[in-house]
Amino acid sequence: MTQLEFAKKNIITGLMKQVAVLEGIKPRELMLLIASGKAVIPLNVNHKIKKPCAIGTSLSTKINANIGTSTDESQISEEIEKLKIAIKHGADALMDLSVGGDLTRMRKEVLKYSTVPVGTVPVYEIAVKAEEKTGEFLKFEPEDVLSVLEEQAKQGVDFFTIHSGITKESLEVLQKNKRLMGVVSRGGAIIASWIKFHKQENPFYSHFDQILKIAHKYDITLSLGDGLRPGSILDATDKAQISELKILGGLAKRAGQKGVQVMIEGPGHVPLDQVEKNIALEKKYCHGAPFYVLGPLVTDVAAGYDHISSAIGGAIAASVGADFLCYVTPAEHLRHPTASDVREGVIASRIAAHAGDLVKRRKQALKWDRNMSIARKARNWKKQIQLSIDPDKAKLYRLSSKPKLSDVCTMCGKYCSIRLMDQCLPIGR
Ligand code: SF4
The missing domain is CATH 3.20.20.540 (Radical SAM ThiC family, central domain)
Structure with missing residues (x-):
């Protein structure tokens, strides 16, 4: 039987379970989508x-x-x-x-x-x-x-x-x-x-x-x-x-x-x-x-x-x-x-x-952006690189910047708005 036939018979396969975990949804939800032809x-x-x-x-x-x-x-x-x-x-x-x-x-x-x-x-x-x-x-x-x-x-x-x-x-x-x-x-x-x-x-x-x-x-x-x-x-x-x-x-x-x-x-x-x-x-x-x-x-x-x-x-x-x-x-x-x-x-x-x-x-997508914003606000460069869509490129850019170990970047330097706000007007959620 195909995944579609299993789904139509209301059967959740091991493959559906495996994929549902990756999607962050319930296996039954995925099964119903497959049964209706809305997912493959x-x-x-x-x-x-x-x-x-x-x-x-x-x-x-x-x-x-x-x-x-x-x-x-x-x-x-x-x-x-x-x-x-x-x-x-x-x-x-x-x-x-x-x-x-x-x-x-x-x-x-x-x-x-x-x-x-x-x-x-x-x-x-x-x-x-x-x-x-x-x-x-x-x-x-x-x-x-x-x-x-x-x-x-x-x-x-x-x-x-x-x-x-x-x-x-x-x-x-x-x-x-x-x-x-x-x-x-x-x-x-x-x-x-x-x-x-x-x-x-x-x-x-x-x-x-x-x-x-x-x-x-x-x-x-x-x-x-x-x-x-x-x-x-x-x-x-x-x-x-x-x-x-x-x-x-x-x-x-x-x-x-x-x-x-x-x-x-x-x-x-x-x-x-x-x-x-x-x-x-x-x-x-x-x-x-x-x-x-x-x-x-x-x-x-x-x-x-x-x-x-x-x-x-x-x-x-x-x-x-x-x-x-x-x-x-x-x-x-x-x-x-x-x-x-x-x-x-x-x-x-x-x-x-x-x-x-x-x-x-999508929950996972929203969480990813939220985590990046948190890392950016904290000027946590290691985390920002890790969370980048292309960490290798992000790392390359960061390392090519001077001064390398500063907690700001060379874009605004000492006028870094994030650091200024941290020092003068710390707000946030
Ligand atoms: S220097 Fe400017 S671009 Fe760099 S982290 Fe601070 S605010 Fe962002």
């Missing part, structure tokens, strides 16, 4: 990890870091280094988006080293295998799709991003309603091209029942991908995006009926004033399923700083109900990220998630 625990029955997590309503906002080989840069060891950095800095989940080199070995290594849930986008491997076999990456059949899914499932992948919402119907909406950037999702573009090339329905849609069987067997969470997500803020919340979202809502319902856990992926590039609307639409059309957003980036012009653009959007999204943020690194739109880009992206995304959790009034 992505964990393959074949994968053992130290830090499982739940994603969804009433839970802390989680973040995902993407790693993986590209067609140009395929060092598995470098990607495993990035994996370790992402986990060290607080990623709750990882996605292996490899498209270059030995994909099976890469995934094996990722699953071995990851202490958090691992997701993949199987259409990448399907396309790579088709190209190796036929010289053309679109020459694959529905059977090839199912075979790669089964192989990855057996290996232990915890969640699959599948672009089942790109269909003949949603593509027609896209064609009738012009947008600036077309299809920018890599998986979405492959599927859209496949539909045009074969003049057939998307196999991830036409064979959804078979996919559910595989997901059910291994308790894999399906992350229904937004292949038609906007790639420009000018395309945000357009008819094509919403048409796909409605299809995903229908598929989410079918998954839930078969006992398969499901979450929904969302945009992308969204101006600030449309972020809240996007969350509300997902919750409405997808029956409250957990929402996994990429960013969202709130401007298109922040190349080199897209982790900041996405953290701004992510914070707003989390504060109004997004459950899972996919990080964006400073290298977005420009190059394959380095280990340092991964670190920057994870920290930026964690700040966004935490800012959202403060608005969600």
Whole structure:
């Protein structure tokens, strides 16, 4: 049975108990969220990890870091280094988006080293295998799709991003309603091209029942991908995006009926004033399923700083109900990220998630900020560093400041307002 089926039968599993402790909620509360489809625990029955997590309503906002080989840069060891950095800095989940080199070995290594849930986008491997076999990456059949899914499932992948919402119907909406950037999702573009090339329905849609069987067997969470997500803020919340979202809502319902856990992926590039609307639409059309957003980036012009653009959007999204943020690194739109880009992206995304959790009034988040304020007021630098979202960086900055052992910092020096108030007007609670 899957976690969803256990929950529907009113059974609290050991995994639910373990995750509830991490969340600081009662196991029964978590069980009810899972039973209603409002939360998921992505964990393959074949994968053992130290830090499982739940994603969804009433839970802390989680973040995902993407790693993986590209067609140009395929060092598995470098990607495993990035994996370790992402986990060290607080990623709750990882996605292996490899498209270059030995994909099976890469995934094996990722699953071995990851202490958090691992997701993949199987259409990448399907396309790579088709190209190796036929010289053309679109020459694959529905059977090839199912075979790669089964192989990855057996290996232990915890969640699959599948672009089942790109269909003949949603593509027609896209064609009738012009947008600036077309299809920018890599998986979405492959599927859209496949539909045009074969003049057939998307196999991830036409064979959804078979996919559910595989997901059910291994308790894999399906992350229904937004292949038609906007790639420009000018395309945000357009008819094509919403048409796909409605299809995903229908598929989410079918998954839930078969006992398969499901979450929904969302945009992308969204101006600030449309972020809240996007969350509300997902919750409405997808029956409250957990929402996994990429960013969202709130401007298109922040190349080199897209982790900041996405953290701004992510914070707003989390504060109004997004459950899972996919990080964006400073290298977005420009190059394959380095280990340092991964670190920057994870920290930026964690700040966004935490800012959202403060608005969600999550007890653990509020306590963290309170403790930091207390340490700051006491000018307890050791504690402040310890409580920083990136203690290594905080320590580096503090140690580079002169005088090193002063009880103030070099920002205001002898005019330190906190110390002045302590001396002249000690108040506080
Ligand atoms: S010197 Fe200024 S910035 Fe530094 S601790 Fe005091 S008030 Fe804060």
